[in-house]
Amino acid sequence: MLGLARELTAEQRLEKNVVNCIKEPRYAALAAIISIGTKTVDDDLPTACTDGVNELYGRTWIETHSDPEIRFGIIHESKHKMYKHSRLLQPLWKLDAQCANMAADFVINLEIIDENPDGFCVMPEGCLLDEAHRGKDTTTVFWELYEQKQGEGEGDGDGEGQPSQSDGEGDGGMPQPWDDHDWKEGKFSSKEIRDADREIDRAIRQGSMTASKMGGKSALRNAGALLRPQINWREVLRQFIQNQFKGNDYSTYARPNRRYIGAGIYMPSGVSDQMGVLVNANDTSGSIGDSQISVIKTEVVELTKAIQPEELHVIYWDHDIQRHEVYQPEELDDLEHKTKPEGGGGTSPEVVPPYMKEKNINAQCAVVVTDGVIFGDWGDWDCPVLWVIIDNEGACPPHGEILHVRSSDLRGAF
Numbered sequence: 341m342l343g344l345a346r347e348l349t350a351e352q353r354l355e356k357n358v359v360n361c362i363k364e365p366r367y368a369a370l371a372a373i374i375s376i377g378t379k380t381v382d383d384d385l386p387t388a389c390t391d392g393v394n395e396l397y398g399r400t401w402i403e404t405h406s407d408p409e410i411r412f413g414i415i416h417e418s419k420h421k422m423y424k425h426s427r428l429l430q431p432l433w434k435l436d437a438q439c440a441n442m443a444a445d446f447v448i449n450l451e452i453i454d455e456n457p458d459g460f461c462v463m464p465e466g467c468l469l470d471e472a473h474r475g476k477d478t479t480t481v482f483w484e485l486y487e488q489k490q491g492e493g494e495g496d497g498d499g500e501g502q503p504s505q506s507d508g509e510g511d512g513g514m515p516q517p518w519d520d521h522d523w524k525e526g527k528f529s530s531k532e533i534r535d536a537d538r539e540i541d542r543a544i545r546q547g548s549m550t551a552s553k554m555g556g557k558s559a560l561r562n563a564g565a566l567l568r569p570q571i572n573w574r575e576v577l578r579q580f581i582q583n584q585f586k587g588n589d590y591s592t593y594a595r596p597n598r599r600y601i602g603a604g605i606y607m608p609s610g611v612s613d614q615m616g617v618l619v620n621a622n623d624t625s626g627s628i629g630d631s632q633i634s635v636i637k638t639e640v641v642e643l644t645k646a647i648q649p650e651e652l653h654v655i656y657w658d659h660d661i662q663r664h665e666v667y668q669p670e671e672l673d674d675l676e677h678k679t680k681p682e683g684g685g686g687t688s689p690e691v692v693p694p695y696m697k698e699k700n701i702n703a704q705c706a707v708v709v710t711d712g713v714i715f716g717d718w719g720d721w722d723c724p725v726l727w728v729i730i731d732n733e734g735a736c737p738p739h740g741e742i743l744h745v746r747s748s749d750l751r752g753a754f
Contacts, residue, residue: 350381350402357410366455367415372543374418387464390417392426393536408462412452415461419448423478424540427533431578432482439489441517443481446473468517534736577707580726580741584615584705616704618649619723621692623710624683625658628730641675653701658685659715661695687711690719697722711735 348356358379362371377394385398395417402410420426425444433440445468452461453469463469473481641652648669656663662682667675689710696703705724712727712735725740733744 350397350399353402353407353410354379354381354397354414357407358414360407361411361414361418364460366460369547370415370418370422372546373422373540374414376421376539376543387466388413388417390420390426392421392424405464406462408459409464412456412461412463412467415452415455416445416448416467419451420444421540422544423448424537425478427537429478432479436482436486436489439482439485442468442485443478445517446470446481447476447478450474577726577728577743580707580724580743581615581618581705584724615649617651617653617702619653619655619696619701619703619706621655621657621689621706621708622681623658623687623689623708624656624662624681625687625711625713626684628709628711638676641672649704653703654679655692655695656681656683657689657692658683659688660685660691664695664699686715687713688716689714690716693719693721708740712737 358374361367362374367374377390379395379397381399381402382389382396383399385396385401387398387401389396395414397410397413401413405413423444429440429444432443449463449467449469450471450473453463455461473484476484650669652667652672652675654665654667654675655661663680665679667678671678687710689708692706692708703723705726706721707726707728709728709730712729712732714735718737718739721740725737727735727737727740727742729735729742729744731745731747735744736742
């Protein structure tokens with residue numbers, strides 16, 4: 341059997357095992373995901389890699405491993421795509437790439453092991469596996485690894501860059517992921533990311549229906565949750581604001597802000613310099629509830645307490661600017677009692693940027709909360725914008741970063 345395998349090229353062996361995975365009943369629900377993107381044999385890659393759409397497999401790795409091990413690699417990369425790790429893990433990846441990569445692999449590998457008691461897929465040597473992480477999600481595993489790394493004195497956890505590829509232990513004695521993760525921002529445009537997400541969602545629906553018709557156990561054990569994936573929305577909000585810092589010194593995460601530890605979010609206990617002006621622009625049109633705005637506003641306030649912006653501008657808008665409040669750092673503690681939302685008309689976010697110009701508000705960034713049901717356009721913004729869009733996954737501003745949030749998640753926030 342091995343002799344026949346050696347007669348095939350690496351490309352042929354990869355193709356053969358991809359087909360075997362697609363045809364395997366236990367992976368009927370994953371078949372459409374497996375089919376997404378290109379699969380290329382690379383002469384220099386040690387093992388395998390995915391950017392969330394396409395996959396690369398090392399030539400030498402394919403040539404020196406058995407078919408069950410190759411199938412394990414194919415399923416492994418397909419699960420990275422299915423869970424949208426390349427996008428949804430970005431906030432954690434920026435904080436510490438090594439821990440984010442490891443967390444994703446620990447969770448995926450346990451799943452594949454459980455799905456293959458008969459050896460259809462066999463885990464290659466060097467993969468991460470730890471029974472201590474069984475039943476946990478990737479975010480939970482990340483924070484456990486991150487705390488362990490901080491406890492070992494591994495610096496501030498700056499995650500820009502890739503961990504080295506190794507079958508053994510890497511920096512600080514921590515084990516390394518089996519595969520590379522090509523998750524850097526900027527590789528795909530916003531439109532390409534949205535198109536990829538839609539394609540993956542279609543593949544999940546198709547796979548779930550196919551598995552159901554076949555009457556077998558589905559590899560997509562919770563397809564509904566996969567179609568609504570969310571990294572903790574507070575973490576995305578925190579990461580966006582943190583990314584706007586220029587020259588500020590995050591000297592240590594060893595003493596995190598206690599306000600956020602319970603939510604699984606690490607903010608530094610102190611920041612040496614202030615950031616610039618932060619704008620929190622809230623949609624107070626008739627279609628959005630005060631309770632939804634209140635939760636987001638509370639989070640922005642708590643973040644600004646840790647970050648200490650030069651000024652916080654809270655703007656309430658509907659079809660026009662209805663109220664504008666300005667707070668200095670020392671006033672943030674009383675904001676929740678002082679602020680008074682006003683509005684109730686239509687939804688026109690384009691009124692905010694010209695108002696900011698008129699009032700000479702030179703914002704370092706803006707967090708805009710809305711339900712995305714607009715009656716004009718999204719506006720022409722001169723600063724980085726995070727759109728927090730509630731209960732409207734179809735809303736897609738043409739610029740800025742987008743965070744879709746469900747009101748059910750907001751109601752359960754406190």
